[in-house]
Amino acid sequence: MKNIQVTLAKRPNGKPKASDFKIVKSKMYKPGEREALVKNLFVSLDAGFRNWMDEGSGDNVLPAMPIGQPVMGLILGQIIESNNAEIPKGATVMARLAWEEYSLLTPNDWWVEIEDDGSVPLSYHLGVLGDTGMSAYFGLTDIGKPEPGETVLISAAGGAVGSVAGQIAKLMGARTIGFAGNDEKCKRLVDVLGYDATINYNSESLDREMAAACPAGVDVYFDNVGGPLLETVLDHINEGARIPFCGAVADYGAQSESWGPSNLFQIVTKWATLQGFMTHTKLDRYPEARAQLKEWLASGQLVAHEQMYEGVEQCGVAFADLFAGNNFGKAVVHVQD
Amino acid sequence: MKNIQVTLAKRPNGKPKASDFKIVKSKMYKPGEREALVKNLFVSLDAGFRNWMDEGSGDNVLPAMPIGQPVMGLILGQIIESNNAEIPKGATVMARLAWEEYSLLTPNDWWVEIEDDGSVPLSYHLGVLGDTGMSAYFGLTDIGKPEPGETVLISAAGGAVGSVAGQIAKLMGARTIGFAGNDEKCKRLVDVLGYDATINYNSESLDREMAAACPAGVDVYFDNVGGPLLETVLDHINEGARIPFCGAVADYGAQSESWGPSNLFQIVTKWATLQGFMTHTKLDRYPEARAQLKEWLASGQLVAHEQMYEGVEQCGVAFADLFAGNNFGKAVVHVQD
Numbered sequence: 001m002k003n004i005q006v007t008l009a010k011r012p013n014g015k016p017k018a019s020d021f022k023i024v025k026s027k028m029y030k031p032g033e034r035e036a037l038v039k040n041l042f043v044s045l046d047a048g049f050r051n052w053m054d055e056g057s058g059d060n061v062l063p064a065m066p067i068g069q070p071v072m073g074l075i076l077g078q079i080i081e082s083n084n085a086e087i088p089k090g091a092t093v094m095a096r097l098a099w100e101e102y103s104l105l106t107p108n109d110w111w112v113e114i115e116d117d118g119s120v121p122l123s124y125h126l127g128v129l130g131d132t133g134m135s136a137y138f139g140l141t142d143i144g145k146p147e148p149g150e151t152v153l154i155s156a157a158g159g160a161v162g163s164v165a166g167q168i169a170k171l172m173g174a175r176t177i178g179f180a181g182n183d184e185k186c187k188r189l190v191d192v193l194g195y196d197a198t199i200n201y202n203s204e205s206l207d208r209e210m211a212a213a214c215p216a217g218v219d220v221y222f223d224n225v226g227g228p229l230l231e232t233v234l235d236h237i238n239e240g241a242r243i244p245f246c247g248a249v250a251d252y253g254a255q256s257e258s259w260g261p262s263n264l265f266q267i268v269t270k271w272a273t274l275q276g277f278m279t280h281t282k283l284d285r286y287p288e289a290r291a292q293l294k295e296w297l298a299s300g301q302l303v304a305h306e307q308m309y310e311g312v313e314q315c316g317v318a319f320a321d322l323f324a325g326n327n328f329g330k331a332v333v334h335v336q337d
Numbered sequence: 338m339k340n341i342q343v344t345l346a347k348r349p350n351g352k353p354k355a356s357d358f359k360i361v362k363s364k365m366y367k368p369g370e371r372e373a374l375v376k377n378l379f380v381s382l383d384a385g386f387r388n389w390m391d392e393g394s395g396d397n398v399l400p401a402m403p404i405g406q407p408v409m410g411l412i413l414g415q416i417i418e419s420n421n422a423e424i425p426k427g428a429t430v431m432a433r434l435a436w437e438e439y440s441l442l443t444p445n446d447w448w449v450e451i452e453d454d455g456s457v458p459l460s461y462h463l464g465v466l467g468d469t470g471m472s473a474y475f476g477l478t479d480i481g482k483p484e485p486g487e488t489v490l491i492s493a494a495g496g497a498v499g500s501v502a503g504q505i506a507k508l509m510g511a512r513t514i515g516f517a518g519n520d521e522k523c524k525r526l527v528d529v530l531g532y533d534a535t536i537n538y539n540s541e542s543l544d545r546e547m548a549a550a551c552p553a554g555v556d557v558y559f560d561n562v563g564g565p566l567l568e569t570v571l572d573h574i575n576e577g578a579r580i581p582f583c584g585a586v587a588d589y590g591a592q593s594e595s596w597g598p599s600n601l602f603q604i605v606t607k608w609a610t611l612q613g614f615m616t617h618t619k620l621d622r623y624p625e626a627r628a629q630l631k632e633w634l635a636s637g638q639l640v641a642h643e644q645m646y647e648g649v650e651q652c653g654v655a656f657a658d659l660f661a662g663n664n665f666g667k668a669v670v671h672v673q674d
Contacts, residue, residue: 226602239618245605260597265563267613268582274611276604281576 021316127330148173305329358653464667476581485510642666
C-alpha cells in the first residue's frame with residue numbers, strides 16, 4: 001500500500017505557485033509506540049502556513065518546513081490504527097499534519113478530537129465550525145457588536161472568514177458592505193452572500209467608492225486580513241466605531257508586508273476601538289458558538305460556502321489559488337471518503 | 338481702562354516660537370446685548386490650539402485664528418459685567434476665549450460655569466480637574482484597567498496628562514514606567530512623580546532601554562500624544578495588552594505628522610486593544626471623576642504639578658515652551674488675581 005504526498009519542491013518566492021509543490025508516491029507509514037495512523041479525509045487551505053515555507057521561519061508553533069517533505073497543514077481525518085490509548089481507532093480528529101493521503105500522528109503533533117454528530121458535513125469543521133467561523137462569530141459578537149441598521153464593512157468579504165462574517169452581521173440586523181478585488185467577485189458577494197453593497201478595493205477611486213457604499217459611515221470594520229485598506233477605512237469610520245482585528249492560529253503572522261496607517265489618530269478623534277483577537281483565546285466558548293452556528297445552518301439562515309478541490313494532488317493548486325485571490329468561501333481539498 | 342492682549346503676529350512655521358506672538362495694548366471691551374465681560378484669571382496652554390494657527394485650518398470647533406487678533410485659548414475667569422441672564426456677574430467660568438486680560442463672552446462662545454468650592458486652587462480646573470486630568474483618569478479606569486503588579490507605560494510622562502496618569506496608575510497598584518525626552522526629565526519623573534523606571538525616547542538604543550525598563554513586558558500603554566513611539570512599544574506589549582489612546586477636545590488634531598506603525602498586526606497576535614477616546618464623550622461622568630481626584634488630592638496621594646507663568650504677556654513664551662518640551666505638569670499662565 002502506497003501513500004500519496006504533496007511535498008515542498010522549492011521555497012516559494014512571494015506568492016506560492018502550484019509548481020512550488022511536487023506530488024510523490026511514498027511508502028505507507030507504520031505507527032510506532034504512542035503513534036497512530038490517520039486516514040486524511042480533508043485538507044484545509046490556510047494562508048498562514050505560507051510562513052513556515054521560508055528558510056529559518058520556524059517558531060514555537062511549527063519548525064520551518066523542510067524541502068522535499070510533505071507540506072504541513074490542517075487536516076481532518078480518521079484514526080485507522082493506534083498505539084496511543086488517548087486516540088482510539090475510529091476517532092475523527094483535526095490535526096496539524098500534512099498534505100498526504102495518510103499521516104502519522106505522533107505525541108508531538110497538535111490534534112483535537114471532532115465530535116461528528118452527522119448534523120453537518122464533516123468538512124464544515126475546517127470552515128464555518130472551525131477557526132475561520134469562530135473568527136467571524138466572536139469578532140462580531142464580542143467586539144463588533146453591530147446594532148440593527150448599523151453599517152458593517154468586511155475585508156476579504158468572500159473569503160473563509162468574511163463569507164461567514166457577512167452573513168452573521170446581516171443576521172444581527174446590520175447593513176453589510178464587502179471588500180473584494182474585482183467586479184465579478186463583488187457581484188458574487190451580493191448575489192451569493194447577500195451583501196447590501198460592495199467595494200472593489202482595486203478601484204482607482206477607492207475613497208469615492210467607500211463614500212458611495214457607506215454613505216452613513218462605517219460603524220464596524222471587520223478586518224480579517226490586516227493591511228493597507230485600514231488606512232482608507234479609518235477616514236470613513238463613525239464616532240464610537242469598533243474594528244475587530246482578527247487572526248486565527250493558522251493565520252499567525254500571515255501579515256508579512258510592512259505597512260502602517262498614517263491616520264491612526266482617527267482612532268482617537270472618533271473614539272474608536274481597534275481590538276485584536278486570536279481564536280485560540282476563546283476555546284472555552286467554541287461549544288456555545290458552534291451551537292449557534294449549527295442552529296443558523298439548520299434553519300438555512302446561514303450557508304457554508306466551500307470551494308472544494310478533489311484529490312490530495314490538488315493541494316498545491318488550491319494553495320496557490322488562495323494567494324491568487326481565486327477562492328470564494330473556505331478552500332478545502334477532499335482527499336478521500 | 339486698557340486691555341492687554343497677546344496676538345498672533347505671524348503663522349508659526351512648525352513649532353511655535355515666542356516671536357510668533359505680539360503683546361498689544363487695546364481698548365477695553367464693552368459688552369453688548371447678551372454679552373458678558375470676563376476678567377481672565379488663568380490661561381491654559383494646550384498644544385491642540387496650534388492647529389488653528391494655520392491658514393485655512395478652521396473647523397467645526399474654531400475658525401482659523403486671524404493674524405493680528407488675540408490668540409484663542411482656554412481660560413478661567415470671572416464674569417465682571419453681564420447682559421446675559423445665563424451668565425450672572427460674579428460667576429467663575431471656563432471658556433474658549435483668548436490670551437488677554439479681559440475677554441468678551443458672546444453667545445457663540447463655548448463656556449461652562451466652574452463650581453469653585455475653595456477646596457483646591459482654582460487653576461486645578463484647567464489641569465488635574467480639567468480635560469487633561471479627565472484623560473488620565475478615564476484612560477486608566479475605563480480602558481487601561483491595570484491590575485496590581487502590571488506594567489503601565491506612559492508617553493509624555495511628565496506632561497499635563499502623563500503627570501496625573503503616572504500617579505493614578507501607581508495608586509492602582511501598577512508598576513509605572515514613563516517616557517521622557519532627556520535624562521534630566523527622566524530623573525524628575527522618578528524623583529517628583531514617583532515613576533518606578535523611565536525611558537529616554539531619544540535614546541539610540543531605544544528598544545534595549547524598553548526591554549530593560551519593562552522586563553515583564555507592557556500591559557498598559559497610555560498613549561496621550563500619538564506618534565511613532567507606538568511602533569516601538571508594540572514590540573513589547575503582553576498578550577491582552579490595553580492601549581488607551583487619548584485626546585482632549587483641546588488636543589483635537591494635535592497629531593499632525595504622518596506616521597504609521599508597520600507592526601500593527603501585533604494588536605492581533607497579542608489580542609490587544611487600542612481604544613481611542615475623547616474626554617467630551619464622558620462629560621456626564623466628570624463629577625464622579627472629580628470627586629475621586631479631589632479625595633486623592635486632599636489625602637496627598639495625588640499631587641497636581643503646575644508650571645505657572647506670571648502675567649498674560651508670558652502666554653507666547655509658555656506656548657513655545659510646550660513645543661520645545663520645556664514643560665513639566667500642566668502649563669498655566671496666571672493673568673491676575
